[in-house]
Amino acid sequence: MIFSTLEHIFTHISFSIVSIVITIFLITLLVDKIRGLYDSSERGLIATFFCITGLLITRWIYSRHFPLSDLYESLIFLSWSFSIIHLVAYLKKKNNNLSVITAPSAIFIQGFATSGLLTEMRQCTILVPALQSQWLMMHVSMMLLGYAALLCGSLLSVALLVITFRKAITICGKSTFFQNTYLFSFSNYYKSQLIQQLDHWSYRVISLGFIFLTIGIVSGAVWANEAWGSYWSWDPKETWAFITWTIFAIYLHTRTNPNLKGTNSAIVASIGFLIIWICYFGVNLLGIGLHSYGSFILTST
Numbered sequence: 001m002i003f004s005t006l007e008h009i010f011t012h013i014s015f016s017i018v019s020i021v022i023t024i025f026l027i028t029l030l031v032d033k034i035r036g037l038y039d040s041s042e043r044g045l046i047a048t049f050f051c052i053t054g055l056l057i058t059r060w061i062y063s064r065h066f067p068l069s070d071l072y073e074s075l076i077f078l079s080w081s082f083s084i085i086h087l088v089a090y091l092k093k094k095n096n097n098l099s100v101i102t103a104p105s106a107i108f109i110q111g112f113a114t115s116g117l118l119t120e121m122r123q124c125t126i127l128v129p130a131l132q133s134q135w136l137m138m139h140v141s142m143m144l145l146g147y148a149a150l151l152c153g154s155l156l157s158v159a160l161l162v163i164t165f166r167k168a169i170t171i172c173g174k175s176t177f178f179q180n181t182y183l184f185s186f187s188n189y190y191k192s193q194l195i196q197q198l199d200h201w202s203y204r205v206i207s208l209g210f211i212f213l214t215i216g217i218v219s220g221a222v223w224a225n226e227a228w229g230s231y232w233s234w235d236p237k238e239t240w241a242f243i244t245w246t247i248f249a250i251y252l253h254t255r256t257n258p259n260l261k262g263t264n265s266a267i268v269a270s271i272g273f274l275i276i277w278i279c280y281f282g283v284n285l286l287g288i289g290l291h292s293y294g295s296f297i298l299t300s301t
Contacts, residue, residue: 006054006058010051010052010054010055011055011114013051014048014051014052014055014110014114017047017048017051018107018110018111018114020044021044021048024044042090042103045083045086045103045106045107046087046090048083048106048107048110049080049083049084049086049087049106052076052079052080052083052110053080055076056076056077056080059073059076065132065136066136066137066140066141068136068137068140068141068144069136072113074140074144075109075110075112075113076110076113076114077140077141077144078109078144078147078148078280079106079109079110079113080106081145081147081148081149082102082105082106082109082148082151082152083102083106084148085102085148085149085152086102086103086106089102101152101155101156101159105148105151105152105155133223133226133227135219135220135222135223135226136223138219138223139216139219139220139223140216141216142212142213142215142216142219143212143213143216143217143220143241145209145212145216146209146210146211146212146213146214146216147209147213147276147280148209149206149208149209149212150205150206150209150210150213150244150248150272150273150276151209151273151276152205152209153201153202153203153204153205153206153209153269154202154206154269154270154272154273154276155273156201156202156205156269157198157199157202157206157265157266157267157269157273158266158269158270158273159198160198160199160202160262160263160266161266161267161270163195163198164195164262164263164266195262199261199262199265199266202266202269203255206248206251206252206269207252209248210245210248210249210252213244213245213248214245216241217241217242217245220238220241224238236283237279237283240278240279240282240283241279243275243279244272244275244276244279247268247272247275248269248272250268251265251268251269251272254268
């Protein structure tokens with residue numbers, strides 16, 4: 001009873017903080033150079049991280065299993081994973097570009113998970129026999145950490161494409177007046193540096209996510225052999241996980257070719273962004289296959 005109450009408290013606190021932080025982020029997007037609001041949003045996200053951590057620990061103790069058995073718990077863990085990436089970037093204070101991606105992602109995922117849409121899934125239930133394994137923590141946590149890192153890196157690649165596209169428009173429409181030459185050159189240099197930074201961090205984050213995803217798929221295959229007697233069954237979830245792995249393997253391969261780096265590799269990563277959501281969220285909408293535990297069900301209210 002105590003842990004159930006604590007879980008509700010952490011859920012409501014995190015949702016309240018998330019709502020406030022979302023409002024602050026929207027204000028900072030509309031009004032630049034308000035340092036106080038930006039610092040408040042950063043502190044709010046750190047507070048959200050501790051609330052999510054408390055929520056996961058409380059649910060773990062209350063349910064007596066690692067909280068990754070359904071979509072609601074996996075969304076909470078995914079938000080926590082984004083918060084971890086954001087916290088590392090915030091503490092290092094070396095890459096504000098990464099924080100711009102991780103902060104809104106963590107906020108919106110947490111807001112969706114704690115909203116009224118997944119109320120029925122919040123009830124702790126006994127694990128089905130196939131999930132009563134030590135591999136649950138290893139496999140699902142690695143997959144979700146991989147999803148978080150790959151989504152983050154893919155969004156950086158999307159930002160790279162947007163900036164590159166705007167840069168191309170600027171070049172085509174540039175003024176021929178001499179007095180604008182210096183300003184254009186400075187702006188062009190700044191955009192080039194930003195594109196290089198986005199490309200660099202996208203590669204690093206996607207590489208990390210690819211390692212997590214690989215470990216998750218391998219551990220999942222071992223677990224599947226123990227639970228179902230087969231390492232691979234071409235289940236919809238397994239199939240899309242393999243497609244996701246292939247897409248980002250292609251991305252990493254394009255990075256080895258200097259002629260394909262930058263825009264070309266960013267296009268592959270952007271495609272991977274959509275593939276991840278199909279693998280993680282789209283398959284749950286269908287509720288079919290061996291991985292249909294805790295499928296997405298909207299409440300009637």
